[in-house]
Amino acid sequence: MWQKGIWRILGKNPNWEVSGVKHHVMQKISVDLSLSQVYRARTAARGLITGNEESQYGLLRDYAEMILRTDVGSRVILQTEMENENAKPNFKRMYIRYNAQKVSFLGGCRPFVGLDGCHLKGRFGGQLLSAIAKDGNDNIFPVAMAVVEQEIKDSWMWILEQFADDIGRPEELNLVFISDRQKGLLPAMKTLFSTVEHRRFVYKIDNERERHVVDLKPEDYTHPCYYKDAYVETYKTPIPPMPGQSEWMSSGQPKPVAPIVYKPPGRLTMKRKRDADEPNPYKVSRVNRPLRCGKCHQEGYNARECKANVTGETAWERRQRLQKGKSGSGRPSTHRQGSQAPSSS
Incomplete structure (x- = not known):
């Protein structure tokens, strides 16, 4: 298959983009493939290079046994977990020290x-x-x-x-x-x-x-x-060399399977959660920064506590004063206090 021909390029460039693979196939064999086909082929080609990750967990007990046999005095601890008595052991943790x-x-x-x-x-x-x-x-x-x-x-x-x-x-x-x-x-x-x-x-x-x-x-x-x-x-x-995988001895213990991947519900977060006392480098802290008024631009208070141009009048009195100023300048007043009858001469 044609995906076996790109594994050599993926070995040199594991991060080869899907669009690049599609363009390469189009130039080599003149076949126009969809992005989903190229994605599946790239995954299969990577599997030829790295192998099956899930099946490699079953070799960990044999790997630990060979470390203890070839390098006397080393320590390897493999910890597994089981959902029930009849289930296979799932890999959890592994400690290695030569x-x-x-x-x-x-x-x-x-x-x-x-x-x-x-x-x-x-x-x-x-x-x-x-x-x-x-x-x-x-x-x-x-x-x-x-x-x-x-x-x-x-x-x-x-x-x-x-x-x-x-x-x-x-x-x-x-x-x-x-x-x-x-x-x-x-x-x-x-x-x-x-x-x-x-x-x-x-x-x-x-x-x-x-x-x-x-x-x-x-x-x-x-x-x-x-x-x-x-x-x-x-x-x-x-550290003594270890023989190849074909020469490994079987440990005789149950082979562990791949660990259980716990995915939290919802969308994945892009940033890690910080502690309560951990500073945020993306947010400017207001600690030790003086207050500055947005009206008079003076330090020591904000716009709510600003006392510039304060007349002591209420909001209703201010509206009344502005309306009287408009009527006195020749504009018609919208506020009527009452109508008076004309006097006879």
Whole structure:
């Protein structure tokens, strides 16, 4: 079929537009196709490249088993959920940490752990949560990662519990967590690690005192992670290669199926929901801005409280004054107070 001929182009340009595919087919084989036909053909061609996403979830248990066999000391946790006793297990979460990551992190990395997450742009969605550290050369070093359904408090508590049971308790390792305002992460940190530092640091040097210090030894004021031996220890343990999929061993456990995608009712929102105390960068705040009157352009009050040209009369008295002014200028008055009989001469 002709859709098999475009998979090579889609491999180089996965974001090939439907209109571009239609124009390409028209030039190559002179066939005018509808947009719906081109869309279905492009989806089929992408399936030839990436494979069936739904069937790949059934290989996760075998994949986890091969990680544990080829890299002794690693840890893989696969969590599933079932709607009822007779249903197949649905994929929910997965935690992966290789042996080299734990050994290198505890042996030579800095005691700082960055927590962050990102969206998975696949058919079934999800979130990729990761724990990142830095070595003595200030390079990024991944420690652990997990795939969860949503970035909520429950998912963050699950990965933090797995991290503490796997790597070690943060209180005992004197770890410092660094993150931004991730939803669900702050309450999860307060619940699990209330005594662990979770903020950003800025170190200041007192130059006045530094001038009077003599005979300083850098070894006395340098963290051990910056030593050469620690840096070599960080990348000493390799991650062994894994055999191809055809050589995988079966785990003998029920194969999980694709996760359940929960779609909220209504139209999808284009912007994320902000917290109550989170500033909105698209809206100008009126905090610390002086009031300015729209009539007299003075600061300190608005137009309702403006006292310029105030005569003290009511609205009815103002209308009466304006009508008298019109009648006195020669215009006919619409207000009649009463008719008088003409006097006889």
